[in-house]
Amino acid sequence: MSSKIIENAELFIANTYKRFPVVFTKGSECTLWDSEGNSYIDFVSGIAVCNLGHAHPKIAKALCEQAKSLLHVSNLYYTVPQVELASWLVKNSFADKVFFCNSGAEANEAAIKLARKYAKEKMDGKFKIVAMDNSFHGRTMATLSATGQEKIKIGFDPVLEGFDFAPFNDIEAIRKKIGPATCAVLVEPIQGEGGVKCPDEKYFKALRKICDKIGILLIFDEIQTGMGRTGKLFAYEHYGVEPDIMTLAKALGNGLPIGAMLAKESVAQAFGHGSHASTFGGTPIVTAASLSVAEIFEKDNIVEACRETGEYFKEKLLHLKQKKETIIDVRGKGLLLGMKLGIEGEPIVKECMEKGFLINCVQGNILRFIPPLIIKMDEIDALIKCLDKIL
């Protein structure tokens, strides 16, 4: 069956992804099954999406119940799950207001628009945003313009005006980049796509201080780091600072397409009726799923579990590093972990897959491990054993 599906995929689906020759048909917790019945332990989670694993019965139940009562109405009206989800996000973060959309790129679009709108009103029309080299913020025109990786922009010139770039984790470089037209700094707490790069502990405090002194906004893209991934509900909590705007997507819906832009009241008020919109943003079916995600996080202490398992996993990787010269670095927080190799990563990813483990490689030689946060120690042990053999 899989060869026919793959043949048709090549015929009918736009060629934007280089895919592995496997067709997944089923999942449960941290395991996926392909159409041939082979099983795989998932250390990718749909790229940091399925933090609660696959086919979670409580999310499935919430979806079924919501689908039977109300799938969608326009944002011209109020709905219960959207309001409850917004209130949960506000209660559990620095923010006062939430704008819902459908993806990470859209959440960042909203953040860029809000920063510009706020600056137009409160900062004499400043409009520039300083983003980071090596960052990733999405594939729409504004978000690829904000992304600090040239390969993502090839063929799409001219990109949107108004983005400057500074090296990540370099306070002096940012200070120099902030000019008279700068209204905000946009940064990921940990650069995921950029190679699981963590800044120094004091970096964000210094960055917050600069933004406050100059009177510009600090925007955190927590699309990959949010929802417990790093061992805190949101990664900014590690650094003792709060942003003015934060974007979420990925794990917020555990697989349902949802994005959110959260902001402090003073900033959020720059958006009024008609400033921004999304037909599907915060629609009942998706927000009902996200609400059940939030409930599971609280009932099952998911963030604490991630912290513990993340520490265990990192220790195992560091131990492996002592044994293997090919491993140059082990880094990351919680269950967003990276292992830099002195060799190409892609062949290792393929071999792991043949042996029943899904892992992922970024920037050519950095293996990234982003399993569901419910991953078990024995599943981690099994992957470590496999990597030990392969390397």
Ligand SMILES: Cc1ncc(COP(=O)(O)O)c(C=O)c1O
């Ligand atoms: C930090 C970050 N921002 C934005 C995005 C874009 O999200 P989406 O693919 O949902 O548009 C991603 C996706 O990988 C991401 O990791």
